Amino acid sequence: MDYLSQERARGITITSAAITFAWRNHRINLIDTPGHADFTIEVERSIRVLDGAVTILDGVAGVEAQTQTVWAQADRYNVPRIAYVNKMDRVGARFGRTVRQIAKKLRAQALVCQIPIMKKDGRGENVFWGAVDLVEMEVLDWDQDVNGNIVERKKLTEDYGDKKVYYEAVKGRMNLVEVLSEMDDNILEIMLAEEDHMKVSAKEVKRALRRVTISGKAVPVFCGASFRNRGVQPVLDAIVDYLPSPLDCAAPIGTLASGENVVIPLKEKESLCALAFKVVHDHRRGPLVFVRVYSGTLNNRMSLYNTNTNTNERVNKLLQMHANDAEEIQCITAGNICALVGLKSTRTGDTLIQFNHSHKSLRLPSIEIPAPVFVCAVEPATVSDEKPLQEALKNVLREDPSLHVINDEETGQTLISGMGELHLEIVRDRLLNDFKVRAEIGKMRISYRESISDKKIEHTCLYDKEVMGKRARAQLSLNVSRLPEGDSGIAEEGGNRIELDLSQQSSPTQTPLLAPSLPPEDIATSIRSGLVSALYRGPLLSFPLINLRVKVHSLCLFGTESSKTALGACASLALSQALKRSNSLLLEPLMNITVEIPEEYLGVVVSDLSGIRRGDILSLETAGQSDMSDVEEREVYAPPDGVYQSDDYVDVQKPRRVIYARVPLEKMLGYGSALRGLTAGTGSFVMQVYKFGVMSEDRMRMVVSELRGGL
Incomplete structure (x- = not known):
């Protein structure tokens, strides 16, 4: 699934990829995510739309630091998980140690469902041979096929050749049932009736494992060696047996502009509601927008409405993705994911509904975008390369929302901000090799932030300009202060708080008949957009501003001259002027x-x-x-x-x-x-x-x- 040239060259996953396949008459939508910290946005937006997850651990390295970061991301979204300890065929692999680390480092109740079996090979070396399924009490043997495609199951009895394996399996099975009985009342009743841990049926153990996994009480643990295709099939079985289907998950809750919450039912015959969680630029098809459908059915050629950008979209094609290969389909139902061709303005985190939906302002919870911390300059090699560079940056920015691109007016440079050195190195490679842009990339720098030290700054701004033969006027007053330590605004405002008190609206005294030509919602949206744009560029070094409280407390409108453009420009200019009068902090x-x-x-x-x-x-x-x-x-x-x-x-x-x-x-x-x-x-x-x-x-x-x- 690592199809990018940069992924194959470095041997790591850089971008998340999706594939849909069938297993045991179930449809599984799988998203493979990176493990490197620089690409944490790929994990964040994938976990946002998942119903369950498989955490793959290195049997030699155990629970690594980045694993803890990704685990915490899954905790935030309450995603049920199973764990798979891979690379058991490598020297130094430790299944028991890794299980203990799951409990200690990840603070999870690890339920061992398999134990590995080590045997000597023809050279006398001790190698990973197979595993014992503690639920069924069976030995799993992959020796029938050199590629590991055939799994032979044999009942584990006391007559098994290696007595140590049998007695350890009995100990593991008893412990599994005992821990389940502490978390699941059904197993407790069965165990009390049977009075023997080993007599609790595999069917009941599986049901209990499913219940405790979906509730997040425990994490089933499996083992294998994926390079040799040993242990993969039982993990796929565990996905079907223990992880939730969309019907097992709580219905997502959307929010209306009024603040009212709306439950999104998982039904095919309901109105369509979907979340765009990833955008990929394809050189042949254009932008591919990956969506998770939460309600209704998404059809080919369907008209959609983007509630975040308030724009209409039309689906030209529906694609079922298999990494970088695609299969055209006619429709996709609730609970599934697919890629859409033809959407022009949809970005990561946008909510899509059908065109005639009754709630036009409905929005699903968005995706948290981490703040970039590295920055470098990029310049076209010649004047003729400037337009292709800007187009390529536009596509890269739409793909990866953790990237920021700004134009420094003082130096004339284009600056790219990213999550890390490797992150920006990959962007550089893609610009030069994938998009064929001739550009020069500058030295890596730190993306600092700016703020102010003043307690409060008051400022009033009158915007009065003629644009394209039309006069644009607006006037507003605001104050700016620094937020107390530990206080911040919502993510869309970059760690700042914006407050709009538009109750004090007025018109010029000399023209009392002038009335606002815009509804209150458009006025507030335009002012907020102008303030947010001004917060992206500080007065000191043009870095984004953080930890600020901006309050607009009075507004003067000039009828039709106070257009949305005029209000946004006035708000941006007012905040910029106020910040230039302040004492800046870096x-x-x-x-x-x-x-x-x-x-x-x-x-x-x-x-x-x-x-x-x-x-x-x-x-x-x-x-x-x-x-x-x-x-x-x-x-x-x-x-x-x-x-x-x-x-x-x-x-x-x-x-x-x-x-x-x-x-x-x-x-x-x-x-x-x-x-x-x-x-x-x-x-x-x-x-x-x-x-x-x-x-x-x-x-x-x-x-x-x-x-x-x-x-």
Whole structure:
């Protein structure tokens, strides 16, 4: 499913891809998401439309730092999960240790549904051979086919050759039933009646597993080696058996402009309601908009209404996607996903309804877009390349909402902001290779933020211009102040709060008969749009503004001359003028970073972080351990890894240490290469934005001087 040339060259997933297939007479819509922190928006928008998820863990590395980030994203959307411990065929794989990490690091109730079986191969090496299904108490054998396509199931009895495997399986089955009985009343009743854990039927155990998984109480855990196609089929079975169908999930709730909530029923005969969660630019078909249909049926050639942009859209084609291959279909029903061709203005997070829907303002909860923290300049090689570059940037920006593109009026440069160094490197490759744009990409810089130190600034602005032979006039008064620490606005306003008090409206005294030509909703929307656009460019270095409270408290209208354009321009100009009178602050991103290294490199890495990089060390841990005293202590069953290793097996892995630190992003540029140098290529790290912190005056002067010298 990794079809981009950049994905194949680097061996990583960069963009989420969708595929639809059948398994056991069920239709499964699968979305493969990246694991790298720079592409967290791909995970965010995919999880937003999922009913369930499979978390794939590395049997050697265990629960990694980025896994915890993605797990937290799934927690926010209450997505039921199962876990699959992959790469059990690699030296150093530890199923039991990984299960314990699921409980400790992810704070989840891990229910072991399989235990691995290790056997010696022809060379005498201990390898992953198969697994025991603890629900059915069967041995799963993939030896019948070299490609792993055939799974032979054999009943596990006391006569099984390896007694250790049988007794461990009995222990695991008893523990599974016992933990289920604590969470599920049906299993408790059956167990009390049978008085024997082993007599609880596999059918009842499966039903209970499904109930506790869908409710989010527990996470079933499986194992395998996907490279050899061992363990894949049982995971697909588990998706059907334990993860919810759309009918098992709570109906989504939309919001009207009035603030009223509306339940969206999952019925094919209801009015259509769908969420656009991804946009991809296809060179042959144009923009492909991926949607999840929540209600109704989406037909080919259907007329739609976008409630976010208030525009009409028409579907030219419906495509069922198989990664980068597509199959044209005539309709898609509630609960499924597909791609639409022909939508011109739909973006990620927009709500689509059918044209004659009774609620024109209905909106589904949108998708949270993370703030970009890296920036670089891009310039066309020649004047003739400027238009193709702008077109390519428009397409890339529509695909990836975590990218920001702004034009710096002072320097004339086009600046791209992204989530990380790799993120912007991929964008650069796509512009040059996929879109064939001739452009020069500048040096990587930090995307700072701006704010003000003043308590409150009052300003009144009169906008009076003639545009295309028509006069545009409007006047408004506003005040700007800094939000208290920890207070912020909604995501669409970039961490700022906008308040509109339009009760004090007036018209010029000399023309008392003039009345507003716009309804109140359009007036408020135009003013808000103007303020938001002004907040994207600060007066100091043109970085976005954050932590501001902007309140418009009076408005003067001039009849038909106070058009939507005039109101938006007046609001933008008023805020820009007010900010230029203020005392500006520059804020830099502070990052929470997690570094995992071998024990012997601990001293040199800690010294580098706390010294050269101006970081604060928050804590140190040994990999696989975690101090979570607030988590309820529970005996978590995990098969001892040594049981399935040969007697002469020696664990050659040395202890690894985990460093948690907080470091200014400016000092993290190029840290990947530096860490590899410090640890002989054995260290790894992930980071995410903690907050934007205020710079000292000396450092602010230095940064302003550097950046005004040119990006």
